[in-house]
Amino acid sequence: MSGSSIKFQPEPERYEFTAAPMHRFELPRRDFFKFLGAGIAVFAVARDTLAAQETAPTQGFHQEELPKDITAWLHIGEDGNVTAFTGKVEIGQNIRTSLAQTVADELHLPFESVTMVTADTALTPFDFGTVGSRSMPTMSPQLRRAAAAARDLLVGAAAKEWNVAAEGLTTADGKVTDPATGRSLRYADLARGKTLAQNLPAEDPVTPPDQWTIAGKSIPKKDARAFVTGKHQYTPDLRRPGQLYGKVLRPPSFGATLTSYDAKAALAMSGVIVVRDGDFIGAAAGNERDASRALETIQTEWKEVSHTSSKELFSYLKKNATVKSDDRSRKTTGSVEDGFAAAAHRLDATYTVAFIAHAPLEPRAAVAEWSDGKLTVWTGSQRPFAVRDELASVFHVSESDVRVIVPDTGSAYGGKHTGDAALEAARLARAAGRPVQVVWTREEEFTWAYFRPAGVMEIKSGIAADGALTAWEFHNYNSGMSAIDTPYVVPNQHIQFHSTQCPLRSGSYRGLAATANFFARESHMDELAHAAQIDPLEFRLKNLSDSRLRAVFDAAAKSFGWSHKKTQEGQGFGIAGGLEKGGYVATCAEVSVDHTSGAVRVVRMTTAFECGAIVNPDGLRNQVIGANIQGLGGALFEFIEFENGRITNPRFSRYRVPRFRDVPEIEAVLLDRKDLPSAGAGETPIMAVAPAIGNAIFQATGTRLRGLPMVPNGLNTAQSGVPSTS
Amino acid sequence: MAKPIELEINGKRQAVHCDPETPLLTALRDELGLTGTKYGCGEGQCGACTILLSGAPRRSCQIPVSAAAAKPITTIEGLEKDGRLHxxxxxxxxxxxxxxxxxxxxxxxxxxxxxxxxxxxxxxxxxxxxxxxxxxxxxxxxxxxxxxxxxxxxxxxxx
Missing domain, CATH: 1.10.150.120 ([2Fe-2S]-binding domain)
Known part of the structure; x- marks a missing residue:
């Protein structure tokens, strides 16, 4: 599996690819052993990282090879414990545990003997970011190969010690054994006194999934006890000696520029540092209250610019679409005109998705500390190396003088790709000459972070009398290209992404545009099925040849009881599915609609998911169910309202997220394909939730909702796709 | 310097030196270093800052420190007893x-x-x-x- 070529189709995103860092971390070997002590080390160091990382940030239909040389390394200490290093970030997706399982599995030693060092730019190899569900398909094989190479080194060392051939020796439970004599040596004994380092061979055979012993098991989260006792320190919990608390004065609206500034009163306050640098105004003090008070005394005037509002959002996106488009954003197969001409039924429909917020419960935060011109920053980010480079560039220092450390973080969902809080803390800390912590308020988080892009999807389609698709024309405005392709067999297709001016700062989000594209496509497929009077599952299978996708549709339908007919008024069933990022998903939903009040309740959902060989079934189940619940929010009621360059619902009391009462009975059906490499699982399970629910609402009521969120105020007042008024 | 306010946290008396209207959450986290209690929204909507005040769950971001004086407070740090989890x-x-x-x-x-x-x-x-x-x-x-x-x-x- 390590030799298979990995296809990577990146997204046209705004923040992902603006500044691809191209610096390779080099830790002198001597320092490496000085830091970790003697032992055996394996480096999966690529020679052409620089070139590979430069070419990665491209986009479009024409798939690029993901650089295979993402680096990792591991170290076997004199105590036999293994430390593996990766630039990946733990954000609740359980990567610390599943990567440690991979290493323990391949090295044949107990899970507890493996420690993962993650996301520290001074200690871990360069990593592009914990994004795009890439950790399992790329980092896991890297670490597995490094572990296999380490095992070979240990066997070699034992063979030398016993003066026998390496071939006959076996490894298990942290020991090398010679079956001929029965003698064995612990890894600790073999590593003692050595400073043995090796670069990873290009191809080293690794253990296939059907022979895994530690990977593939439901091992509990590493360090879980620290999380139930409150001992784990997230970034906002760090307290550096002499630390001050920083606050930032925000402009009244997006894009406003400072025209007048008077900070006399603030500057007169004792124990308060005030910084004005361009349009940035901030204060730091011994406690947050004093910093806030200082900012309150500052007199400012701002020049504001005009903005559109959420009410005109969708017409704005259409009006401001870029006219010219290049080959990378469109694809044509056959002739859609011919396909329409051959169709027995034609259907045109428009779908929309609103801006939504990630709202991670841990807000953006950072602690910055300068010492002798060098900067150390702790921050919750999915892209520590990008944040390091951003800091180096902004403060005109070398990357090697900036260290970014990411403590295990209170979630991100694609929302923590930038280093905003890090920059603010570092600017204040430089002025203060002391460490400064900046923790965004919930209102700042809802306003000054970025959003999942809103979008408009237009579909024109045709089917033959027997229900076979004849034509498929799909246009996406603004939300992006993830899963824009249809998985169904259609001879005549035109698929196109249109970039537009975007009224709000937007970027990555769990599932990216795939949620929007799935919603449009799978709602439309349901509409076609009803038009053709064919069961929606049967209609999909009729037009589908992909066996992995058929398998998840079948599994979801079977477990859900898709063949059951509705038995009561207001009840409805819906199904949707698709593939993305190497994962295959199908979701069935049952809703109950109260015709009098218009209240929509999701009663139960079944999601079948297949992502190749499963590394940790319990962790995967947690991810799949979590994705279903998070997907429920964007499907039913989450949306950002804005007007005059201001977010008008920047609080949990105004922005509804799923709570206990919203959560239906959810079943996750996991298909374990030990014959296939593991794909990521953090994103794809969210994608079929919204269309499955929308299709169920249609079956229950005959009302087709074509905009997300579907029922922010219940069905009777549903403005499909609030905030649109059209 | 504000007058000290005495709190009873996890069975221990501890004085804090902040304004009486400072949220209890801030006093716990910034004055006493009890960072197991989290900030999530500051408007009592998310529950991340929940503590027990006289045994009842309360949002510590909504309670002025003065209103918590002389009442028993339990935080996440106070649940484990002698190395045994609650x-x-x-x-x-x-x-x-x-x-x-x-x-x-x-x-x-x-x-x-x-x-x-x-x-x-x-x-x-x-x-x-x-x-x-x-x-x-x-x-x-x-x-x-x-x-x-x-x-x-x-x-x-x-x-």
């Missing part, structure tokens, strides 16, 4: 009832509070009492399971 902590651990775990302290304190007044809650009662606690990762079903499991083990410990 049954609710143990149940969360055993059920894997977290992902990023940022909401976990608040979930656990809310659940401890619930089980004090209702040792055998139904799922509907658990849902009702945790409605004010947000878990953005979507771990709700496991949290409900964990509370049931904790109720069972408290009963068994009591026997």
């Amino acid at each position: 049954p609710v902590q143990q149940a969360f651990l055993d059920s894997g009832a977290f992902q990023c775990a940022y909401c976990t302290s608040g979930m656990i304190l809310s659940s401890v509070g619930l089980l004090r007044t209702n040792p055998h809650p139904t799922s509907a009662e658990i849902i009702q009492s945790l409605q004010g606690n947000i878990c953005r990762c979507g771990t709700h079903p496991r949290i409900i399971d964990a509370v049931h499991q904790a109720a069972k083990s408290i009963e068994e410990r009591g026997r």
Whole structure:
């Protein structure tokens, strides 16, 4: 599996690819052993990282090879414990545990003997970011190969010690054994006194999934006890000696520029540092209250610019679409005109998705500390190396003088790709000459972070009398290209992404545009099925040849009881599915609609998911169910309202997220394909939730909702796709 | 310097030197270093800052420190006794009832509070009492399971 070529189709995103860092971390070997002590080390160091990382940030239909040389390394200490290093970030997706399982599995030693060092730019190899569900398909094989190479080194060392051939020796439970004599040596004994380092061979055979012993098991989260006792320190919990608390004065609206500034009163306050640098105004003090008070005394005037509002959002996106488009954003197969001409039924429909917020419960935060011109920053980010480079560039220092450390973080969902809080803390800390912590308020988080892009999807389609698709024309405005392709067999297709001016700062989000594209496509497929009077599952299978996708549709339908007919008024069933990022998903939903009040309740959902060989079934189940619940929010009621360059619902009391009462009975059906490499699982399970629910609402009521969120105020007042008024 | 306010936290008396209207959450985290209690919203909507005040779950971001004086306060740091986890902590651990775990302290304190007044809650009662606690990762079903499991083990410990 390590030799298979990995296809990577990146997204046209705004923040992902603006500044691809191209610096390779080099830790002198001597320092490496000085830091970790003697032992055996394996480096999966690529020679052409620089070139590979430069070419990665491209986009479009024409798939690029993901650089295979993402680096990792591991170290076997004199105590036999293994430390593996990766630039990946733990954000609740359980990567610390599943990567440690991979290493323990391949090295044949107990899970507890493996420690993962993650996301520290001074200690871990360069990593592009914990994004795009890439950790399992790329980092896991890297670490597995490094572990296999380490095992070979240990066997070699034992063979030398016993003066026998390496071939006959076996490894298990942290020991090398010679079956001929029965003698064995612990890894600790073999590593003692050595400073043995090796670069990873290009191809080293690794253990296939059907022979895994530690990977593939439901091992509990590493360090879980620290999380139930409150001992784990997230970034906002760090307290550096002499630390001050920083606050930032925000402009009244997006894009406003400072025209007048008077900070006399603030500057007169004792124990308060005030910084004005361009349009940035901030204060730091011994406690947050004093910093806030200082900012309150500052007199400012701002020049504001005009903005559109959420009410005109969708017409704005259409009006401001870029006219010219290049080959990378469109694809044509056959002739859609011919396909329409051959169709027995034609259907045109428009779908929309609103801006939504990630709202991670841990807000953006950072602690910055300068010492002798060098900067150390702790921050919750999915892209520590990008944040390091951003800091180096902004403060005109070398990357090697900036260290970014990411403590295990209170979630991100694609929302923590930038280093905003890090920059603010570092600017204040430089002025203060002391460490400064900046923790965004919930209102700042809802306003000054970025959003999942809103979008408009237009579909024109045709089917033959027997229900076979004849034509498929799909246009996406603004939300992006993830899963824009249809998985169904259609001879005549035109698929196109249109970039537009975007009224709000937007970027990555769990599932990216795939949620929007799935919603449009799978709602439309349901509409076609009803038009053709064919069961929606049967209609999909009729037009589908992909066996992995058929398998998840079948599994979801079977477990859900898709063949059951509705038995009561207001009840409805819906199904949707698709593939993305190497994962295959199908979701069935049952809703109950109260015709009098218009209240929509999701009663139960079944999601079948297949992502190749499963590394940790319990962790995967947690991810799949979590994705279903998070997907429920964007499907039913989450949306950002804005007007005059201001977010008008920047609080949990105004922005509804799923709570206990919203959560239906959810079943996750996991298909374990030990014959296939593991794909990521953090994103794809969210994608079929919204269309499955929308299709169920249609079956229950005959009302087709074509905009997300579907029922922010219940069905009777549903403005499909609030905030649109059209 | 403000007049010290005496608090009784996890069975220990501790003085804080902040303005009386400072939120209890800020005093716990910034004055006393008890950072297990989390900030999530500052408007009592998310439950991340839940503590027990006189045994009842309260949002510490909504309580001025002066109003908490002389009342027993329990935070997540006060649940573990002699290296032994509280049954609710143990149940969360055993059920894997977290992902990023940022909401976990608040979930656990809310659940401890619930089980004090209702040792055998139904799922509907658990849902009702945790409605004010947000878990953005979507771990709700496991949290409900964990509370049931904790109720069972408290009963068994009591026997």
